[in-house]
Amino acid sequence: MRDQEPAPMDAERRLSTREAAELLGVKPETVYAYVSRGQLSSRRVSGGRGSTFDAGEVEALARRNRRNGSGGSGPGGSASGSSGGSNAGGELSVRTRLTLIESDRYFFRGVDAVDLATRHTYEEVAEWLWTGRMLPGSTFTAPTAFVSVARRAVEALPEHAAPADLLRVATVAAATTDPLRFDLSEDAVLGTARTLIPTLVAALPPRGHPRRDEGPMAHRLWTRLSMRDPDEASLRALDAALALLVDHDLAASTLAVRVAASARAHPYAAVSAGLGVIEGPLHGAASGLAHRLLQDVLEQGDAAPVIADELRAGRRVPGLGHRLYPGEDPRARALFALLERMPRAEPALLAARDIVETTARHAPLHANVDLALAVLTVSCGMPPTAGETIFAVARTAGWIAHALEEYGERPLRMRPSGLYAGPKPPQPLPE
Known part of the structure; x- marks a missing residue:
């Protein structure tokens, strides 16, 4: 059965770590792994300990993960559980506004x-x-x-x-x-x-x-x-x-x-x-x-x-x-x-x-x-x-x-x- 596309989000909206993890289908710590790999950017909550994430970036990463068949495997694994040492779907993903x-x-x-x-x-x-x-x-x-x-x-x-x-x-x-x-x-x-x-x-x-x-x-x-x-x-x-x-x-x-x-x-x-x-x-x-x-x-x-x-x-x-x-x-x-x-x-x-x-x-x-x-x-x-x-x-x-x-x-x-x-x-x- 084909996954349904999430409704478009406001590019200015910020997501909490929990919300980003739910949208990506991963654990909260995996969200920070995406950040460390350069696949997501984060912003510290003013006066708090948590971080927020751009909704548009999270949604785009979720689409790429589904397209590459990585599901919720996170940035370092694969949906099948095999260890390949690559990012989603065996590919490194990098944010770009060019192409x-x-x-x-x-x-x-x-x-x-x-x-x-x-x-x-x-x-x-x-x-x-x-x-x-x-x-x-x-x-x-x-x-x-x-x-x-x-x-x-x-x-x-x-x-x-x-x-x-x-x-x-x-x-x-x-x-x-x-x-x-x-x-x-x-x-x-x-x-x-x-x-x-x-x-x-x-x-x-x-x-x-x-x-x-x-x-x-x-x-x-x-x-x-x-x-x-x-x-x-x-x-x-x-x-x-x-x-x-x-x-x-x-x-x-x-x-x-x-x-x-x-x-x-x-x-x-x-x-x-x-x-x-x-x-x-x-x-x-x-x-x-x-x-x-x-x-x-x-x-x-x-x-x-x-x-x-x-x-x-x-x-x-x-x-x-x-x-x-x-x-x-x-x-x-x-x-x-x-x-x-x-x-x-x-x-x-x-x-x-x-x-x-x-x-x-x-x-x-x-x-x-x-x-x-x-x-x-x-x-x-x-x-x-x-x-x-x-x-x-x-x-x-x-x-x-x-x-x-x-x-x-x-x-x-x-x-x-x-x-x-x-x-x-x-x-x-x-x-």
Whole structure:
């Protein structure tokens, strides 16, 4: 039987410990465990010994617990009684006002993210995520000193260096030119955000184009990713891809950024933490795998033998399915709609459709944003690593938004407790 949803509560209403525990279906001491893990905030009762809790936060946590199937197991266990050392449903939950994902949609500060990405530029969407204000015509400018140092650092790397390597080195180089990088005030962090992103793009080597370090970020990035001259539809698709990928709740790289920010690392160091995570094939590098799969299908003219090879090798087919979207990935749907306006994209779009339909015979999975990004990079003559670059540049804006939010929280709250599973002490000294 499905649990009934509690009636909406006034966000200003405060709950006692007992009331919060009843709503969550846990013991009162578990409520304080949620506080220690950063999943709830508390306020001491004036002149008293107890604490009160924001009703909206408690209600949201109760919904997450039901959705994750944790019931009343509390922040450190599971409803089945097995010990997994994780928070509700095996996931760490962190309060955020930035991104909400539900019902195959996602929202930036309560506004449909797809609507934002298809009606506004990447820079405008980034400003919205940072400040909650829409600033039409927003542009980012990189200081000459930052760009010069970042370029020299990137040029010193070997030719085979991956995009994340280039961007991580450029980030560290930019940090060395900023003596005020330890200023974690909101204005200072926003200033860093508006200069770091264009510095990263400017540090990337151009591909057959003169360096372009002004104008919309998508136009500048194009010259680093493709040797072709861009058309308006292609630039619009690239700009939308950047905006769609700005943030996606607590992805692995974003969690790393928040951990760094929780320790009060400066924004450049926090972004470096995110860049260190995206190289994984299950995260930022996933679009490169989808790119190569798409190229194989285009070369063979049929998805069936290519998919068969993937399955025979025991590999999951890249570009399909997403654990947060039982239905369609809204980012993929929006990007595919823009790609359909690009005449050059038709072959890759047909190949992507063939991949989805062929795989659906065994597993009915929808295309995710990695496959849509692969269609974009293949159609625009970009290398397989281009999707990772697009992802990293786009997500830098989201990382800084999360770092800024974390700077306003209790320091070092991102400190989970380990569940020791080694030999029971005391053990004798090793010989």
